[in-house]
Amino acid sequence: MPTAILDVLLVQPASGLALVRKHKNFARAGKDEVEALLAKLPADLADPPAGVRLEDQGPFWLGYYHYLSATQRAKTWGPEQLERAGQLLYGDRWQSDLARALGVGDRRVREWAAGDRKPAPGVWADIAALLRQRQAEGMALLQELDRSS
Missing domain, CATH: 1.10.10 (Arc Repressor Mutant, subunit A)
Incomplete structure (x- = not known):
């Protein structure tokens, strides 16, 4: 993924996800799996008006990672x-x-x-x-x- 798209993704997640979806490498990256993940996002997902501040980017994406990780683990817990x-x-x-x-x-x-x-x-x-x-x-x-x- 080009650095420019990753930069947008960090600051404006909704816009960045749209760019990822349009990129030529998207089809090679397990399109069905990525589409399934994107389908779980709220339909009204919008970028914060001022973007994600630099000091909030780490916690935002760490939380997203932990959510995905928890989703996988939850499948095996009962x-x-x-x-x-x-x-x-x-x-x-x-x-x-x-x-x-x-x-x-x-x-x-x-x-x-x-x-x-x-x-x-x-x-x-x-x-x-x-x-x-x-x-x-x-x-x-x-x-x-x-x-x-």
């Missing part, structure tokens, strides 16, 4: 992983507490746990963030205990 994560985080009453932490209803978590519905990829990313936070809190407490011994 009720077993949800229950393990919930119990690690909240113990036996994990469904209610996890629902509260995620800002969803208890019924939704029960549907996920039963396999009746699949959580969105972003939910798995939120659960992973909760697990990382709990891990960090546990390590901080261990360090505190080690210092006071």
Whole structure:
């Protein structure tokens, strides 16, 4: 992809995606896969009026990358992983507490746990963030205990 198109993509994502779609190399880059990804974007996607500021470009694209990564991982995760994560985080009453932490209803978590519905990829990313936070809190407490011994 030409540097000029990548430069536009960084600052004006919607316009940059349109340029990528029109470029001659687009057909060679797994057109069907790219089209499937582009189809998931909101129809009203628009560039920010002033573009993505330089200091925001990294976080913007990192977030986009993590979303795509979470989408792939979510395909392999199911009720077993949800229950393990919930119990690690909240113990036996994990469904209610996890629902509260995620800002969803208890019924939704029960549907996920039963396999009746699949959580969105972003939910798995939120659960992973909760697990990382709990891990960090546990390590901080261990360090505190080690210092006071």
